[in-house]
Every structure is written in structure tokens, then in C-alpha cells.
Amino acid sequence: MANDARPTTNDASAKLTIPFNHLGEVLYRDLEHRLAQHIREFLRSSYGVDLEKIVIEQPRVELGEYAMPLAFELAKKLRKAPRKIAEEIVSDIGSIDGFAKLEVAGAGYINARVDRTALAVALAKNDKPAVESSSGKVLVEHSSINPNKAAHIGHLRNAILGDTFVRLLQFAGRTVDVQNYIDNTGVQVADVVVGFLHLDKKSRAQIEELAGKPRFDYYCWDLYAKVSQWYEQSAENKKVRLQTLHEIEEGRNETAAVAELISTAVLRRHLETMDRLDIEYDFLPRESEILHLHFWDAAFEKLKEAGVLSFETEGKNKGCWVMRRAGTSGVARAPSPAGNEAETGAISSTVDQDPERVSEEDQKVIVRSNGTVGYVGKDIAFHMWKFGLLGRDFGYRKFYSYPNGHQCWISAEHGEPEHPHFGDVERTYNVIDARQSEAQNAVIEALRGLGHGEYADKLTHFSYEMVALTPRCAAELGYELSEDDKGRAYIEVSGRRGFGVKADDLLDALIAAAKQEVNSRHPELAESERQKISEQIAIGALRYFMLKYTKPSVIAFDFKDALSFEGETGPYAQYAVVRASNIFRKGGLDPNAFCRDVASNVSAEELTKFLGDNDLWELWLSASKTAYIIDQCIATTEPAYLAKHVFQLAQLFNTFYHRYPILSEADESRKRFLLATAAVVRRELTRALGVMGIQVPPVM
């Protein structure tokens, strides 16, 4: 799996490319860069040592803000006790701007203490994050749901991860194109077409009428499961499937028209479902256009020319164009540097005599012997288009206008003359589940084989694990489980079997559960207001739920956990912000003013005094980390770190809220300080939740 290196914030390569935040304020992230750079230079000049990476940890707050165990590492090289080295470094390094001091602790830790007052003032003034000047455009492809049935919880994880990653990139100042690839000519659509035409025996007009109904995708969900059973009944039925698929790919016939009608209607439903979660797309490239605009033909020529594809004249893949499967590079893989003689020998003995020929089991068929191209081939062509390497473009048509005015475009054979420019991006992230990593690697290797290693390196498979149902959840939904399944930790969702939780159903259930709470807590509010708040809470719960697990973890879905609004949940964090807002509302004060004007509201001496309290300081410190955490999320393609951070900050705030009554505080300057604290945390929490796509209700 594509696990990038850990955060690059203190890599040697990053020290010159990430400038200090000249226009904005110096926050936690910037201080870390500064510290790492200072240490690095000091070690070089004083010891002649060039450390590859300076490890910087985050210690308990009473020990400082940054902790460096580097003296332990240097002990070997310098043949001195770690404690001694640490002491030398601390006494010789001099002062670092923004830091109060360095200290030696334990057996040789070097702990750095920041200038708390300076960091707090910088944080308070940081009302909009400084925007990095971005180079090229970034493309994030996510969702990509087959347009033949309702979206389910697995698709929700994909879309929420993808949308959050888009927001993370935008926070960091990148320009992002959001694409949702639509496989509108594949077997899955064909199956539903077969269902309408051959099982339900519906006319085109009848289908058209059904497609206009509110939850047409639910109808397709059931039909798709029925068709799958129908295929099992006879070989004759399966032939219908092939015939139908063929007609759809061909285009310009009645079957293709029906398929277009169905897939477009389901696609609209998907967009509506995702819009409920504030997830929007810019462009919907469809497979039909990749076929009809002959993207493959252009790609095929270049791939042959570059020698990525070879034609098989014998064996099981006779008559096919094949490429080497990713990860099987017998010739290309150099023995590991540490590899011993025996290992090298073992490799050379398994390599084919003819180094050009790929052994049969390492072949991936790209073009079938009947001349048709498979999914991976089309994906290669598509990715050549993404990076501007294909020499062809889609036509573009307006497709969907969001209530907020945003326009979503779709691919077309003959597009509108005026349209925005998609493609030609500098970097691509594909949010696709882990089961497709081999196919994704094939695309990457094809780009490399074409001589475009620079793009291969900038194509990231944003891989995550699936959402499955716990046996208990499946039983609650009324599914019959085999004895085998009952013993499993989780059971995979299956559209083909109609087994799963639909996205809209889950959202409805969440809204209903939230509504019940809101009704009992705020009967004085208007119905429309209670509804709006319930939706915000439901979205908060759902998005947080999908983001709190790290990507490699399979989510074993359970209604009890997903419908929870307490503990480590989105509503917990939303509630913390609401509480902060309550203070200002009841006090008749403007929280933003308390951020902006902290320096005039609280004197530097007083600020320093109050921040000397570790509990209060910990809250400020955590609030100062938003940009730092977001950098980490992007570098590691892991949004879960932001979810963890939001929860931690909300938790610290709730403790603070409980411990310090603010409005009744008698000491005026202390009161102003506490208000500034609440205001800053409120702003940072709101900001971080916003990056997760979670809004905060006015009351809860």
C-alpha cells in the first residue's frame, strides 16, 4: 500500500522549500521547522554531523513543547554519554527566535520550551491561515460509484475521505479539481438494464417515468440483486447480459439509450445524496466518452511505441497485448543493496532467458485477443489525459447546478464551446479502496514505462479499507446469516446480493435520532430550525465516524456506534464550540474581537502570567497546531489525524469550560484572558471541523 513517509516537516529536503510564514503568524508548525533547521545547522558546524532527520516529538506539556532524543543517536557516533552531549548542545547552541530555552531532561532528552506569550499572540491574531502560493493544479478523484444502484456506506467512506482530503489541500492553499469517474458502460449498468428490459419487461417510457421518482436508485438496488439471481438460473440469461453489455458499449441504439437514461438518473441521485453531506464535484468524466472519443487509440500508440505493451504470439494470452504486472519486475528490480551473494544468485536463476519477455504469470492483459481494451487500459489512457500526456480532450457539458450555485460538468462527445479547463494537473490522488491497489499500480507503472516517471511519482493511490457490517448489524437489518458468517468479525457489503446499508437510509436514521434530541432540548425553536440543526448534527456524526478510523482499518459498521452522539464523535466537538459560543452570546460579546484584540485586552505581563499555568497553556498549545496537523494529514494522506486532533482539542476545552466559570469571574483581566482562550479555541475548532466538512449548529 502506498504509505508515504511520515510527515516531511523536518526532512532535510523540506528545510528550504517550506518558508517561514512571513505574511502570517509563526505558529507551532513554523516553530518546529525553525527548531529543526537550527539544530541541524548547529550539529553540522559544531560536530560535523549531518543527521538525515531530526526527530522531534511532542512531550507532556510540563516538559516543554518539543522533545528531541537526538543525543541518544549521537552517543554512538561521538562515543560520549547522551546526557553529556545534550548538555553541550543546550549550553552552546545559543538562543532561537520564538523559543524561551532548551533543557536537558532524563537520560539525554533535549526539550524545547517556546515563548508561550509570543505563540499565543500569534495564534490569536491568525484569523485567516496564510496561503502558500501554489504551483500547479491538484486533482482528487473520489466516489466513482457505479451508476446502477443506491450509494451505500462503503461509498460514504470513500466520498467523505475524498472530500475531506480536498478540503485539506484547499486549506493548504492548493487549487483542486474534484472529479468523480463514472463507469456508465460497464457490466453493472448492463445488469440493471437487463433487469428493466428482460425481468420487469418495462418500456423505455415506463423506465423514464420510474427514473423521475424520488428514490429511483433504491428501485435499482433491489432490481440489481434480483438480476444477479436471475443469471444463476440459466446460461441463456447470462447470454442476455453479454449481448446487453455489447450494445451499450457500441452506443447509438435503443439499449444504449436506456442505459444512458438509467445511469444518468442514478448518477443524479448520487449527487443529491452526496450533496446532503456537502460533497460536491467539479467534473464527471464518463467511460462512454473515453470509448467514443477514442482515448484508448491515442494511448495504445504511445504505449506500443514505448514498449510498455508487448504482443503475445503464444501461450494462454496468445493474441493479446500485455504489460508486466506491477511488483513483478524481474529484470528491473535490482538486488537490495544489502543483498548477499545467495540472494542475487537466486534471482538471476528465476529470470527468463529472454529479458524482454514477461513470464506468463507476470502478464497483465491490456488488450484482449478480440481487440477490445480492458478496464486497466482505459484507466491508463484516462490518466495520460489527467497529466496532459494524451493529446486529446473531452467535450464538456453543464450537468448539475448545486443549490449554492456551484456548477458540476460532465463529459460529452460534443460539448459546449465555453467550459472550464480540466486535466493537465500537476498531481493526482485517486481515492479508491485497497482491493484495487494492483490495478492502480499498473497505471503507475505504465506511466513510468512511458518515460514519465515524474508523473508516476505524482499519482497517489489514496488507499483505504472497506466498510463491512458486524454480524449483529446484519441481523438487525433482517439478513439471514450462515453459521459461518455469524462467527466472523465482519461481513463484506455486497451490492450484488443487495446486502448493505444505503447512504440515504443511514443519513435519515441519523437525522431522526438527532431530531429527537433537538426536539426535547429546544422545543422553543421553529421546526425548520430544529430540522436544520438535526441535519448538521447528523452530518457531523457521520463524517466524524468515517474519519476517525485510520485508512488501513476495516470499519466494522454497527448502528450503535454510528448513531452515537457522545464521546469520540462529531457532535461532541460541535457541542464544545456551541458551549464556547454560549459564553459570548450570554455575555453579549463578540468572540472574534477577543481573538483579534488579545494584545490590547490582556497585557503581555498578564498573558505571560496566565499562560504559566500548564493546564491553560496546553489548551492554547493544542489550538496552535491546526496547520501543523493539516500538513501531516496531507503528507501522509491520512485525514484521521485531524479527527483525533479535533477530539483532543474539544476534550481539553470541555475540561477548561468545566473548571473555569468565565462570566462570573471577578478578576477583570483574568476574565478577559479566559474569554480570549475560549474565543481562540472556538475559532480553531470551527476551522478544523470545517476542513472535515462539519458545520457547527448555533445551538445544541
Next chain:
RNA sequence: GCGCCCGUAGCUCAGCCGGAUAGAGCAACGGAUUUCUAAUCCGUAGGUCGGAGGUUCGAAUCCUCCCGGGCGCGCCA
């Protein structure tokens, strides 16, 4: 068979660039609020970090092997 992922408290998960007492949430039990305060807070209990070796001053974290579970390896997409 080959490849990738997972295995940490009763349950669900963090931690894994080696480092200072292994953390949360849920569940359980016991407490707190006429207040900006209960979608909350505080406390108690709960762990041979799947197992065995190895590297190291130091391993949940790195390496090897094993066990258990998941996923992928198609002229499907």
C-alpha cells in the same frame, strides 16, 4: 502458491520516523451541576501490546520465522 493489510483493555480503535509512567471512546461501577456547565466533567476497575527468536543501552514500534483473520492475484470492472 505469491503479494498487500490487520492482530494493543470486555468491545471499537489510537500510539508504530525505536526512547521519559502503553492511551482514548464505549460498556461497568462510584461521584459532580440552583452557575457560560450533563450531547458535559471527575474518579475506580480493566492490558503477558497474537507467539517465539533477533538487533539495540532501550522494542507495542525495526528484522526473521510462526499462529490467527481479511483482501487481492480474470482475455471482469
